[in-house]
Amino acid sequence: xxxxxxxxxxxxxxxxxxxxxxxxxxxxxxxxxxxxxxxxxxxxxxxxxxxxxxxxxxxxxxxxxxxxxxxxxxxxxxxxxxxxxxxxxxxxxxxxxxxxxxxxxxxxxxxxxxxxxxxxxxxxxxxxxxxxxxxxxxxxxxxxxxxxxxxxxxxxxxxxxxxxxxxxxxxxxxxxxxxxxxxxxxxxxxxxxxxxxxxxxxxxxxxxxxxxxxxxxxxxxxxxxxxxxxxxxxxxxxxxxxxxxxxxxxxxxxxxxxxxxxxxxxxxxxxxxxxxxxxxxxxxxxxxxxxxxxxxxxxxxxxxxxxxxxxxxxxxxxxxxxxxxxxxxxxxxx
Amino acid sequence: xxxxxxxxxxxxxxxxxxxxxxxxxxxxxxxxxxxxxxxxxxxxxxxxxxxxxxxxxxxxxxxxxxxxxxxxxxxxxxxxxxxxxxxxxxxxxxxxxxxxxxxxxxxxxxxxxxxxxxxxxxxxxxxxxxxxxxxxxxxxxxxxxxxxxxxxxxxxxxxxxxxxxxxxxxxxxxxxxxxxxxxxxxxxxxxxxxxxxxxxxxxxxxxxxxxxxxxxxxxxxxxxxxxxxxxxxxxxxxxxxxxxxxxxxxxxxxxxxxxxxxxxxxxxxxxxxxxxxxxxxxxxxxxxxxxxxxxxxxxxxxxxxxxxxxxxxxxxxxxxxxxxxxxxxxxxxxxxxxxxxxx
Numbered sequence: 001x002x003x004x005x006x007x008x009x010x011x012x013x014x015x016x017x018x019x020x021x022x023x024x025x026x027x028x029x030x031x032x033x034x035x036x037x038x039x040x041x042x043x044x045x046x047x048x049x050x051x052x053x054x055x056x057x058x059x060x061x062x063x064x065x066x067x068x069x070x071x072x073x074x075x076x077x078x079x080x081x082x083x084x085x086x087x088x089x090x091x092x093x094x095x096x097x098x099x100x101x102x103x104x105x106x107x108x109x110x111x112x113x114x115x116x117x118x119x120x121x122x123x124x125x126x127x128x129x130x131x132x133x134x135x136x137x138x139x140x141x142x143x144x145x146x147x148x149x150x151x152x153x154x155x156x157x158x159x160x161x162x163x164x165x166x167x168x169x170x171x172x173x174x175x176x177x178x179x180x181x182x183x184x185x186x187x188x189x190x191x192x193x194x195x196x197x198x199x200x201x202x203x204x205x206x207x208x209x210x211x212x213x214x215x216x217x218x219x220x221x222x223x224x225x226x227x228x229x230x231x232x233x234x235x236x237x238x239x240x241x242x243x244x245x246x247x248x249x250x251x252x253x254x255x256x257x258x259x260x261x262x263x264x265x266x267x268x269x270x271x272x273x274x275x276x277x278x279x280x281x282x283x284x285x286x287x288x289x290x291x292x293x294x295x296x297x298x299x300x301x302x303x304x305x306x307x308x309x310x311x312x313x314x315x316x317x318x319x320x321x322x323x324x325x326x327x328x329x330x331x332x333x334x
Numbered sequence: 335x336x337x338x339x340x341x342x343x344x345x346x347x348x349x350x351x352x353x354x355x356x357x358x359x360x361x362x363x364x365x366x367x368x369x370x371x372x373x374x375x376x377x378x379x380x381x382x383x384x385x386x387x388x389x390x391x392x393x394x395x396x397x398x399x400x401x402x403x404x405x406x407x408x409x410x411x412x413x414x415x416x417x418x419x420x421x422x423x424x425x426x427x428x429x430x431x432x433x434x435x436x437x438x439x440x441x442x443x444x445x446x447x448x449x450x451x452x453x454x455x456x457x458x459x460x461x462x463x464x465x466x467x468x469x470x471x472x473x474x475x476x477x478x479x480x481x482x483x484x485x486x487x488x489x490x491x492x493x494x495x496x497x498x499x500x501x502x503x504x505x506x507x508x509x510x511x512x513x514x515x516x517x518x519x520x521x522x523x524x525x526x527x528x529x530x531x532x533x534x535x536x537x538x539x540x541x542x543x544x545x546x547x548x549x550x551x552x553x554x555x556x557x558x559x560x561x562x563x564x565x566x567x568x569x570x571x572x573x574x575x576x577x578x579x580x581x582x583x584x585x586x587x588x589x590x591x592x593x594x595x596x597x598x599x600x601x602x603x604x605x606x607x608x609x610x611x612x613x614x615x616x617x618x619x620x621x622x623x624x625x626x627x628x629x630x631x632x633x634x635x636x637x638x639x640x641x642x643x644x645x646x647x648x649x650x651x652x653x654x655x656x657x658x659x660x661x662x663x664x665x666x667x668x669x670x671x672x673x674x675x676x677x
Contacts, residue, residue, distance in 0.1 A: 071531035072502075073524065140546045170495040171551030173536045256500045256537030267536045277539060281403035281502015283427070283528050288407075 049296040056289035064293060070258045070274075072282075077290035079297055081258040085268040086301070089175060089250065090243035092264070093182035098236050101187050105194035106220060121195065128188035136252030139181045144172025144253055147180060152265050166263030173255035176264040178273075181249050186239035193235035197228040230316035237309035241302055247272035271298045366636045371398040372405015372418030373504045374541060375559045376440050376623045380418070382651045383644060391643060393636050402504035403528045409434065409626045415633055416641075417626040420504025421528055422603035433629045435675065436602045437668050438622040439645050441592050441658045443583035444508045445563040445570040446619070447556045449548050450475055450492055453569075456582060458483040460574035461516025461608065461618065467555060468496050468513065469520065470534030475553060483574070497547045497556030500537030502528040508607065508621040509557045515608040516618075557619075561655045575618045576611035587617030588658040596663040602671060604664065622660070627675060634677040641672045 050057070056064065056077065067078020104124060108117050152168035159165040169176070201224050209219040225232075255267025256277065269277075271294050282288045370380070377399035384395050400408070402419035409417030410431045423436055446459060463479045466472045472479060476489040499506045507528045514521035524530045536551075538544035541558040545566050548556040560583040563570050572580040581587040594609030594616060602624070609616045625644070631637055645668045649659035660668065 069531065072529045073527040073531065137546075140543070140550065145550050170493055170553055171497070171536055171547055173538075173547060251500065251539055252543065256498075256532075257535075258531065277500040277537070278502060278529060281401040281528055283403035283406055283421075283502060 046296075046299065049292055049299060053289050053293040053296050055286055056293040059286065060290075060293075064290075065297065068258055068260050072278075072284070072287050075284060075286050077287070077293075079271070079294055081260050082269050082271045082274050082294060083297065084260050085175065085254070086244055086270040086272070086298075088264075088268070089178050089182055089254070089270055090240055092179045093186060093243045094236060094240050096179070097183045097187045097190055097239060100183075101190035101235075101239070102194055102232065104187075104191040105198055106224075108191075108195050109198040110216065110220065110224070121192075124188050124191050126188075127184065128192070132185065132246060132249040133252070135181055135185060136249035139177055139249060139253040140172045143180060144174075144177045147177055148172060148174070148265075152176060156265070163262040164264050166261075166265055169255075169265045169267075171255075173253050173267055174265045175254060175268045178250050178254040178268075178270070179264065181253050182243045182246060185246060185249065186242050189242060190235045190239040193238065194228070194232060197231040197235070198224055201227045230313045233312045233316055234309055237305060237312065241305050241309075244270075244302060244305065245272055245298065247276035251276045271295075271301070366392070366633060367394040367396060368415040368633055368636055368640060369396045369398075370405075370416040370418060370625075371400050371408045371414045372626075373402045373420050373623055374399040375402075375420045375442065375504050375508075376418050378561050378655050379440055379648075379652060379657050382655065383648050386647075386651075387640060387643060390647075391636075391639050393640050395640060401502050401528070402507065403502035406431070406626065409628070412628065415627070415631060415637060418623065419626060420621055420623040421507035422601065422624060423626065428601060431626065431628075434626050435629055435671050436624050436626050437641065437645070437671050438598065438602060438604055438660060438664055439625045439641070439648075439668065440623045440652065441588060441620070441660050442623065442652075442656060443560045443588050443591075443617050443620040444505055444512075444557050445560040445568075445583045446509075446573065447497075447545070447548050447554075447558060447563055447568045447570050449551060449554045449569065450490065451552050453487065453489065455569045456572045457487065457569075458574065458580050459571035461512065464571075464573075465513045465517035465520040467494055468498075468532070468535065469523070470496075492553035495551050495554045496532075496535030497544050497551070497554050498532050498535055498537055499529070499541075499544060500539050503540075504528060504621075504623065505541065505557060505559055506530065508619060511605075511607045511621075512619045561657070564656065573618050575613075575616050576608065577614040577616075578611070579614055581615060581617045583617050583619070583656070585653055585656060585658050586615055588620045588656075589661075590614070591616035591618065591620035592622070592658060592661050592664075596661055598664065598667045602667060622664070629674055630676060632677060634675050638672055638675050641675075642669065645669065645672070 060067070060077065064077070065079045065083060068080040069076045069078050070081070071077070108121055112120060148169050148171060152174075155165045156168050205223050205227065206219055209223045214222060250270055251273040254269055254273050256269050257267040258269065259266070275291050275294055279288070279291050282291055377397060380395070380397045384397070387393055387395050402421055405417035405419050406423065406427055408414045410427070423431065423434070428434065446464065448457065460483060463472065463483065466479065473494055475492045475494060481489055507526060510524065510526045510530050514526050524533065536547060538547040538556070541562045544556045544558050545562065545568055548554045548568060549566070560570070570583065572582050574580050590613050591606045591609050594613045595604045595606050598604050604622045606620050606622065608618045625641065627637060627641070645660065645665055652659050
């Protein structure tokens with residue numbers, strides 16, 4: 001088939017340029033429809049959320065985000081503790097995963113023996129393919145008990161003077177377990193984007209730096225990081241977006257509870273985990289509306305993060321390689 | 335060539351799978367399928383019904399255990415043919431459901447689980463103490479209140495971690511209904527619901543989540559339907575009832591509790607939690623669980639056939655899963671209600 005088609009095509013094109021115009025128009029039309037429908041979809045989702053959350057919005061107003069009560073019996077609802085839990089878990093997860101992911105990417109592009117790079121890259125990416133419900137289950141049965149019995153007591157005795165490291169949890173569930181689970185989930189995403197970024201740094205630049213007598217670390221600091229700066233920021237924000245929105249695994253390990261406290265080893269909830277845990281069983285209209293209000297807050301939160309991502313990339317990413325721009329776009333769709 | 339060959343192979347495979355699927359669908363479409371959703375509590379029983387119902391009545395029953403709250407929502411929106419809930423519908427829910435019937439169709443108990451190392455099964459517990467534990471007022475296993483109930487047992491100085499359902503659940507409704515009936519303080523502060531504002535403890539998703547957390551946490555106390563507790567070899571309390579007797583969530587205890595209320599109210603709701611002391615063997619955290627159906631249904635004949643079977647023959651599948659067959663007077667009312675369903 002292909003062998004018949006190939007010689008004809010260039011003939012057509014050389015024959016006249018006009019012939020392809022209908023196809024161009026078609027392409028443009030399809031692409032435009034695809035692009036608009038994505039935008040319309042976001043608009044419709046926002047509209048639907050606002051409409052379904054309206055009973056809660058009109059009842060609680062913006063004060064909803066400042067109240068930390070969630071009482072389905074008395075029908076009093078507020079989002080403060082979930083907002084707090086979301087910020088706490090995703091900021092800490094990013095703080096742990098970010099440096100680790102950059103280190104992994106550097107190792108895979110600059111430091112690892114060539115024979116190791118392929119297999120390790122594949123393994124890191126496999127981590128991203130594990131379903132979150134499986135990670136959550138592993139979190140309750142394996143990771144959680146280990147953290148509670150070994151890591152948390154150790155952190156508490158070493159750093160107990162900081163309120164974050166209060167008395168260790170008795171069971172497998174805590175904010176801390178959720179942070180570690182989220183770290184594991186966002187690590188492969190950030191690492192593989194950073195790896196692509198570092199690979200896109202032109203070889204001449206790196207070799208030039210090395211030829212000037214820099215050490216490998218100096219070369220990385222002087223060439224690789226500045227070149228990939230915007231992209232790294234976008235990758236981190238992409239990971240952050242993933243951490244904010246993760247529901248199932250967090251629901252399984254976070255423990256629940258509406259008490260806002262600094263201790264990472266106590267239970268808590270995030271916006272996404274509360275929605276995942278309670279939506280199906282919600283038995284009053286106002287509770288459903290309050291849960292959808294949580295969803296709306298989550299949407300706004302993600303939007304703000306995305307806008308921030310675009311701004312950051314524009315600030316740091318001027319005049320850089322295509323990959324960093326591409327990943328900026330990836331970041332923007334998180 | 336190679337490529338087109340493998341392409342052809344893929345095509346053939348797709349065609350074969352599609353043919354297989356349509357054949358399966360064809361075989362099924364000769365039966366009628368009725369779909370239900372709701373209570374996780376009753377789902378082990380409904381699951382054992384599916385095969386015999388298919389054989390005896392030619393009706394395929396699909397059941398999705400999404401929780402009682404979800405079941406009520408699903409039948410209210412008529413996205414299923416029947417809903418199932420452990421909590422009877424509230425008056426508001428009844429009016430929202432527009433012409434729904436509520437039928438008691440199963441009877442079981444909630445077990446109070448615990449996990450504390452080197453302590454035997456069936457420790458003693460009473461309602462007021464349990465309410466204080468779940469309020470976070472009693473925090474140690476060797477608290478005088480627990481020691482007093484278990485003379486001769488040496489209890490450790492372990493911290494108690496309470497474990498509750500993080501999702502909306504009929505089991506939670508049954509459990510908090512009990513706590514409210516034995517503790518006025520619980521009733522006024524936290525109340526009864528499929529989910530409540532827990533003052534302490536940690537949440538597990540579903541009965542499986544609760545049991546996973548309980549089994550991984552030394553010093554924990556949680557709750558789940560008794561079939562689940564047995565299947566997973568978890569320890570549970572013998573609960574003190576109104577007559578002062580310590581009873582286990584077995585068939586005898588459930589039956590004794592069920593005999594305390596055999597007169598369903600206008601909406602067929604029954605309350606058998608914490609029965610008075612003349613029911614000396616009653617297990618105090620027992621509950622009827624309900625199926626909710628619309629009075630007018632396009633699938634009325636099949637629905638009626640299935641429900642009649644469920645409240646009669648279906649009950650004989652119960653005892654193995656620690657579901658006590660529903661008592662005669664309740665059965666009479668159930669059958670009368672089923673007859674009201676029409677197209």
